[in-house]
Each structure stands twice: as C-alpha cells, then as structure tokens.
Amino acid sequence: ETGVTQSPTHLIKTRGQQVTLRCSSQSGHNTVSWYQQALGQGPQFIFQYYREEENGRGNFPPRFSGLQFPNYSSELNVNALELDDSALYLCASSGAVERAYNEQFFGPGTRLTVL
Amino acid sequence: AQSVTQLDSQVPVFEEAPVELRCNYSSSVSVYLFWYVQYPNQGLQLLLKYLSGSTLVKGINGFEAEFNKSQTSFHLRKPSVHISDTAEYFCAVSEIRDDKIIFGKGTRLHILP
Numbered sequence: 313e314t315g316v317t318q319s320p321t322h323l324i325k326t327r328g329q330q331v332t333l334r335c336s337s338q339s340g341h342n343t344v345s346w347y348q349q350a351l352g353q354g355p356q357f358i359f360q361y362y363r364e365e366e367n368g369r370g371n372f373p374p375r376f377s378g379l380q381f382p383n384y385s386s387e388l389n390v391n392a393l394e395l396d397d398s399a400l401y402l403c404a405s406s407g408a409v410e411r412a413y414n415e416q417f418f419g420p421g422t423r424l425t426v427l
Numbered sequence: 428a429q430s431v432t433q434l435d436s437q438v439p440v441f442e443e444a445p446v447e448l449r450c451n452y453s454s455s456v457s458v459y460l461f462w463y464v465q466y467p468n469q470g471l472q473l474l475l476k477y478l479s480g481s482t483l484v485k486g487i488n489g490f491e492a493e494f495n496k497s498q499t500s501f502h503l504r505k506p507s508v509h510i511s512d513t514a515e516y517f518c519a520v521s522e523i524r525d526d527k528i529i530f531g532k533g534t535r536l537h538i539l540p
Contacts, residue, residue, distance in 0.1 A: 316470075345526060354431075354517050354530030355471070368527055402470055406526060413459060413478055414526055418470040 314339060316405050316419035324425045325393050333388040333422045335403030343367070343407065344386040345416060346378060349400040361386055390424075398426045429454040429520045431531035439537040440508055448503040448534045450518030460501040461519040461528065462492055471517065477501065488512070513538045 317336045325331050337344050343362045347355035357370035361380035375391040384405070390397055400423050404416035434449040452460065460477040475486025482494040492503045501518060518531040 343526065345528075347528075347530075352532075354519075354532045355528075357527045357529070360526055368525070370527065404471075413523075415473060415476075416526065416528065418463075418472070420468075420470045 316403060316417050318401075318403050318419040318422050320422060321420070322423045322425075324427065326427050327393055327395060329393050329426075330389065330391045331393060331424060333390075333401050333403075333424070335386045335388070335405075335419060337384045337386070337403075337405030338417050341405035341407055341417070342384050343405060343414065344380055344384065345404045345406070346386070346388045347402040347404065348372070348397075349402055349421070350396075351399070355402055358388065393426045395426050398424060400424075429458060429522065429529045431518050431520050431529055433518050433531035433534050435534050436532065437535045437537060439539055441539045442510055443507050445506050446504065446508050446512075446536065448516050448518075448536065450501045450503065450531060452499050452501060452518070452520045454499075454520060454522070457523050458520045459523060460492075460494060461521070462486065462490070462501070462503050463517045463519060463530075464488075465515045465517065465533075467514070474503070474516070508536070508538055510538045510540070512536060 345360040346358040349355040359369040364380045379387045400421040402421045404418045406414035406416045430453045432451045440446045462474040463471040477494045485491045515533045521528045
C-alpha cells in the first residue's frame with residue numbers, strides 16, 4: 313500500500329505567476345484535504361475534495377482553487393502568486409466522509425518559495 | 428469556531444527526563460482532539476487522538492495525552508524522552524463529522540544531551 317505522495321518537492325516562482333501542486337492519495341481513499349503551513353506556524357486548512365467535488369473551504373481567497381480526478385488524486389492551483397504564499401503545502405488523504413471519523417494521512421509536502 | 432492554543436513555542440528538556448507539552452482548545456461543540464508530530468523536512472504523523480471514551484489516550488513512541496473537558500485541555504506527556512523525539516509537535520482539533528482540522532502553532536521539543 314503506497315502512502316500519500318506529492319509533487320514537486322520544491323518549487324520556486326515569482327510574484328504574479330501561477331502554480332500547480334499535485335497529490336496522489338493513499339490507496340482506498342476518496343477524500344483529499346489541502347493545508348498551507350507558513351514558516352513557524354501550524355498548518356491551515358485550505359479546502360477538501362470528496363468524490364471530485366469541493367467539500368469545505370477555509371479562509372483562503374478564490375485564487376486558491378483545486379481539482380480532484382476520478383482516481384482521487386488532486387491538484388492545488390494558486391493564481392497571481394504573492395510573497396505570503398511562500399509555505400509548505402501539505403496534502404492529506406482519508407476514507408469516506410460518511411463515517412464520523414476519518415484519519416487523515418499526510419504527504420511530505422511541497423515547499424513553495426515565491427520571490 | 429474552534430481554536431487551539433499551544434502554550435509553549437519551545438520546550439527544552441534533558442534526555443531521559445519527562446516532558447509535558449501543553450494544549451488548550453476552545454469550541455462550542457463536541458470535538459475530536461489530536462497530537463501530530465513533524466520531524467524536520469517531513470510531513471505530519473498522527474501521534475494520538477481522542478475521539479470518545481477514556482480520557483487518557485496512549486499513542487505511538489510512548490506518548491500519552493489526557494483530555495480534560497472542564498479545563499478544555501489536552502496536554503501531551505512522555506515519561507522519558509529520547510534524542511529521536513526532537514521535532515515539532517502540533518495539537519489539533521476538529522468538529523465531530525467535520526474533517527477540517529484546526530492546528531495550533533506548534534511546540535518545538537529540544538532534547539538536551
């Protein structure tokens with residue numbers, strides 16, 4: 313059973329550019345959540361995708377958008393990058409949301425630097 | 428809305444000494460509580476969780492935590508730390524049936540030789 317994988321590991325962009333981060337969920341999981349972890353801070357919930365639909369969103373502007381594919385992998389897209397978008401972006405996968413508790417398994421993250 | 432406060436940003440402790448990492452939470456509804464560990468340059472790993480039942484929860488690597496509803500606390504303890512416990516520890520909360528996890532700012536555990 314493979315765990316959650318993310319690509320790329322590191323990425324450097326400049327202000328105003330667009331970026332796409334990718335996440336492959338753990339086998340058997342149909343839900344993906346994305347978190348932003350700024351330096352020295354705890355992770356902050358961006359949004360969650362369940363069966364290809366957005367299923368909850370945190371306090372992030374619309375330039376943060378996502379997709380989930382039929383194989384349950386997911387993308388996080390950020391448009392018009394700002395310096396404050398520099399962070400570690402974590403993806404977590406979990407099982408069916410119908411259950412009361414679904415443990416989230418985190419990937420290693422993508423380190424985004426915006427210059 | 429929920430919030431999590433980790434009372435110490437850094438905790439230095441000698442190897443083989445006991446440690447307690449403090450966490451308080453705020454919520455108007457019933458919640459699940461978690462402690463995650465993040466080793467340098469890695470993602471998050473679940474140490475332990477409180478869902479219901481016994482207020483003393485045992486996790487991996489010899490850690491345990493106690494849920495105290497009246498004090499809205501969920502402190503993490505280990506009786507004897509090892510150099511390999513050097514990491515960032517995050518306390519977190521989520522509403523029941525809501526997968527959104529709210530994290531604290533983290534506590535960096537420094538193990539002194």
